[in-house]
Amino acid sequence: MAEQFLTEAQTKQPELTKHFMHVVKSGDLSHAYLFSGAAGVGKLALAKVTTMALFCLHPDETGFPCGQCNECLRIANNEHPDVLTVQPDGQSIKIEQVRALKREFSKSAVEGKQKVFIIDDSDTMTVGAANSMLKVIEEPLTTVTAFLLTTDYHHILATIRSRTQLVEFPQIQQEALVQFLKQQELSRTEINLALKITNSTTELDQLLADQWLGKMKRQLEGWLTWISKGDARAFPYVQTNLMPLVKDRFSQNVTITMICLIFQDVFNVKFRDQAAADLAFGDVYDLLKSMAQQLSDQQIVSMINDILTTSQLQRANVGFQGILEVITLKCLHVITS
Numbered sequence: 625m626a627e628q629f630l631t632e633a634q635t636k637q638p639e640l641t642k643h644f645m646h647v648v649k650s651g652d653l654s655h656a657y658l659f660s661g662a663a664g665v666g667k668l669a670l671a672k673v674t675t676m677a678l679f680c681l682h683p684d685e686t687g688f689p690c691g692q693c694n695e696c697l698r699i700a701n702n703e704h705p706d707v708l709t710v711q712p713d714g715q716s717i718k719i720e721q722v723r724a725l726k727r728e729f730s731k732s733a734v735e736g737k738q739k740v741f742i743i744d745d746s747d748t749m750t751v752g753a754a755n756s757m758l759k760v761i762e763e764p765l766t767t768v769t770a771f772l773l774t775t776d777y778h779h780i781l782a783t784i785r786s787r788t789q790l791v792e793f794p795q796i797q798q799e800a801l802v803q804f805l806k807q808q809e810l811s812r813t814e815i816n817l818a819l820k821i822t823n824s825t826t827e828l829d830q831l832l833a834d835q836w837l838g839k840m841k842r843q844l845e846g847w848l849t850w851i852s853k854g855d856a857r858a859f860p861y862v863q864t865n866l867m868p869l870v871k872d873r874f875s876q877n878v879t880i881t882m883i884c885l886i887f888q889d890v891f892n893v894k895f896r897d898q899a900a901a902d903l904a905f906g907d908v909y910d911l912l913k914s915m916a917q918q919l920s921d922q923q924i925v926s927m928i929n930d931i932l933t934t935s936q937l938q939r940a941n942v943g944f945q946g947i948l949e950v951i952t953l954k955c956l957h958v959i960t961s
């Protein structure tokens with residue numbers, strides 16, 4: 625976990641991370657920060673890494689925490705008695721949560737002199753909670769540092785905003801995303817696939833959790849093997865191999881997108897002569913190539929349209945397995961016609 629926060633902060637926000645390590649090393653950390661930026665830009669990771677840098681037993685010469693000592697590990701795992709992270713309880717952060725935090729902080733630091741609190745989604749604080757929080761940061765103690773995290777600082781009470789140092793997180797550059805994905809040990813084609821699905825790091829995290837993306841990619845490649853031969857075994861394959869990986873609305877949508885990307889690849893092989901390394905499903909280039917030879921441009925385009933139209937049935941609450949089966953039948957029909 626500690627290593628993960630370090631990697632995430634350094635790949636998503638290299639400049640800010642370097643800056644904060646320097647600030648900690650020179651002892652210039654302010655008492656309250658407001659981290660503002662879109663979901664997934666690395667706000668929590670940077671707050672954690674900065675806190676680790678404060679407590680780390682073996683920071684390197686530039687101030688970076690080691691990510692391995694007991695302090696770093698306990699901070700990453702939310703087990704450090706002097707570091708508290710508050711997250712919304714349901715839809716909001718409630719006054720009781722802030723009161724509990726204040727009680728904790730009125731005690732002296734359990735182990736050292738320093739205390740840190742991190743308020744995630746701080747814009748969800750109720751008015752009561754925000755006012756209670758205001759009192760904490762109005763009476764700054766040199767030994768307490770607060771990180772308030774929000775997707776949009778405009779949603780934070782002006783009185784709180786004026787007492788914190790605003791840090792605006794830039795959007796993540798494509799290059800940084802690729803770096804981030806490489807560090808997750810993804811293959812070239814998996815990186816292509818992931819970036820064709822989304823540019824949101826939150827969604828990328830979701831795709832990569834439990835290696836879902838790689839698993840679904842392999843199953844769809846199996847599905848494509850039957851489809852490309854016009855083999856009806858593609859049909860039961862939906863239930864036995866694809867459905868076990870589809871758990872929620874997000875994975876349903878991504879599955880449809882991935883099937884569209886298969887046909888987009890076929891199109892790109894046929895008309896743009898794209899190399900395997902540039903495709904989302906380049907690992908089964910031969911299958912794509914053989915489909916590109918069998919299908920006309922009209923057929924490929926209408927295939928993609930058919931998939932999208934069929935997927936709209938989702939709104940009519942048709943079971944997702946039914947949708948995939950209809951798509952499969954349509955694909956088989958085109959390939960054998």
Ligand SMILES: [Zn+2]
Nearest residue numbers: 680690693696
């Ligand atoms: Zn450490």
